Amino acid sequence: xxxxxxxxxxxxxxxxxxxxxxxxxxxxxxxxxxxxxxxxxxxxxxxxxxxxxxxxxxxxxxxxxxxxxxxxxxxxxxxxxxxxxxxxxxxxxxxxxxxxxxxxxxxxxxxxxxxxxxxxxxxxxxxxxxxxxxxxxxxxxxxxx
Amino acid sequence: xxxxxxxxxxxxxxxxxxxxxxxxxxxxxxxxxxxxxxxxxxxxxxxxxxxxxxxxxxxxxxxxxxxxxxxxxxxxxxxxxxxxxxxxxxxxxxxxxxxxxxxxxxxxxxxxxxxxxxxxxxxxxxxxxxxxxxxxxxxxxxxxxxxxxxxxxxxxxxxxxxxxxxxxxxxxxxxxxxxxxxxxxxxxxxxxxxxxxxxxxxxxxxxxxxxxxxxxxxxxxxxxxxxxxxxxxxxxxxxxxxxxxxxxxxxxxxxxxxxxxxxxxxxxxxxxxxxxxxxxxxxxxxxxxxxxxxxxxx
Numbered sequence: 001x002x003x004x005x006x007x008x009x010x011x012x013x014x015x016x017x018x019x020x021x022x023x024x025x026x027x028x029x030x031x032x033x034x035x036x037x038x039x040x041x042x043x044x045x046x047x048x049x050x051x052x053x054x055x056x057x058x059x060x061x062x063x064x065x066x067x068x069x070x071x072x073x074x075x076x077x078x079x080x081x082x083x084x085x086x087x088x089x090x091x092x093x094x095x096x097x098x099x100x101x102x103x104x105x106x107x108x109x110x111x112x113x114x115x116x117x118x119x120x121x122x123x124x125x126x127x128x129x130x131x132x133x134x135x136x137x138x139x140x141x142x143x144x145x
Numbered sequence: 146x147x148x149x150x151x152x153x154x155x156x157x158x159x160x161x162x163x164x165x166x167x168x169x170x171x172x173x174x175x176x177x178x179x180x181x182x183x184x185x186x187x188x189x190x191x192x193x194x195x196x197x198x199x200x201x202x203x204x205x206x207x208x209x210x211x212x213x214x215x216x217x218x219x220x221x222x223x224x225x226x227x228x229x230x231x232x233x234x235x236x237x238x239x240x241x242x243x244x245x246x247x248x249x250x251x252x253x254x255x256x257x258x259x260x261x262x263x264x265x266x267x268x269x270x271x272x273x274x275x276x277x278x279x280x281x282x283x284x285x286x287x288x289x290x291x292x293x294x295x296x297x298x299x300x301x302x303x304x305x306x307x308x309x310x311x312x313x314x315x316x317x318x319x320x321x322x323x324x325x326x327x328x329x330x331x332x333x334x335x336x337x338x339x340x341x342x343x344x345x346x347x348x349x350x351x352x353x354x355x356x357x358x359x360x361x362x363x364x365x366x367x368x369x370x371x372x373x374x375x376x377x378x379x380x381x382x383x384x385x386x387x388x389x390x391x392x393x394x395x396x397x398x399x400x401x402x403x404x405x406x407x408x409x410x411x412x413x414x415x416x417x418x419x420x421x422x423x424x425x426x427x428x429x430x431x432x433x434x435x436x437x438x439x440x441x442x443x
Contacts, residue, residue, distance in 0.1 A: 021186030
């Protein structure tokens with residue numbers, strides 16, 4: 001593992017993992033993630049923590065003080081011995097979000113939702129709802145960045 | 146005996162077919178590599194998720210209050226999720242899945258399960274099941290070779306709904322696991338109820354850390370955390386099965402097309418031999434005719 005336990009106490013090993021592959025695997029100085037009970041900030045030497053994450057933005061401050069902002073879906077956060085693990089279904093760097101594409105995705109999700117509601121298909125409705133939530137969150141995070 | 150021209154026409158036709166099968170073989174190999182990458186990409190997520198789950202399970206007081214873990218006393222209604230491809234031309238890839246599915250159905254019926262229905266993932270499976278008049282609960286199609294996590298979520302959602310609200314007592318999935326490029330293995334797994342062993346084993350080597358880890362602060366409480374994590378675990382399980390099946394489908398198609406290409410090659414050899422023989426025969430025939438004609442004149 002590239003981010004093995006660091007001897008430097010001012011660092012965190014951070015990994016952002018999604019089913020489609022790892023997005024971030026490096027050392028950082030701070031992580032802020034949206035837990036279901038409010039935002040949590042993780043600094044080095046944080047107590048062991050396991051938390052549920054909701055849709056929102058996850059921010060990572062790298063060693064050279066650069067702030068990376070990700071639009072993240074719901075997921076899980078684990079902190080143990082300065083190793084931070086963010087497991088989310090989907091994450092996208094705010095700077096990479098294409099506004100037009102994100103808007104198109106939102107429209108697609110809304111169309112799918114309307115169709116699912118018309119046909120009374122609960123499974124499709126749930127899927128469309130979560131697609132809409134993801135699209136809305138992407139837009140929100142992109143607007144702020 | 147076919148004429149030279151007939152044989153020539155057949156050789157051309159077989160040669161064209163060989164071009165197509167060879168192209169399909171190459172396409173399948175290229176896509177297979179991509180599909181393998183996607184399986185690799187899922188691995189870190191999946192293993193860390195299982196570790197979190199086992200930590201939550203160990204920190205939870207008991208595992209009895211979770212609907213998705215509840216083993217039903219009698220099994221009356223079962224669902225078999227068959228994961229096949231949307232397309233054919235992949236050898237026995239789709240047939241193997243259905244055959245195993247039918248075998249599972251027969252075994253469950255023999256055990257007294259009265260109501261067994263199918264959830265068909267993939268167009269080929271759906272078609273065959275409908276043709277045979279099997280009870281189909283629902284079909285999902287259109288993503289057999291490029292499944293996304295959201296596709297897996299839909300399948301899970303349907304399965305979980307059936308299990309918690311629809312009176313289904315057991316859900317099995319049947320899919321082709323990708324063993325190697327030359328081998329696919331039909332795999333049957335129990336999806337619901339989630340087996341305890343799946344939760345408690347964390348395939349983690351450093352067990353000595355476990356004690357400290359269990360002191361982690363959970364937000365929310367471990368029980369609630371686990372309850373929220375279980376659906377994601379199911380999504381991941383299905384997603385993995387879909388990815389493996391996609392890779393296995395390409396591998397199966399590649400092998401099927403390679404065999405077809407080889408067969409076409411030997412067919413062309415045989416036909417060429419037959420054509421040469423026919424040509425030789427006609428030459429011999431002509432010489433005989435010339436000689437016979439000359440004899441008759443002298």
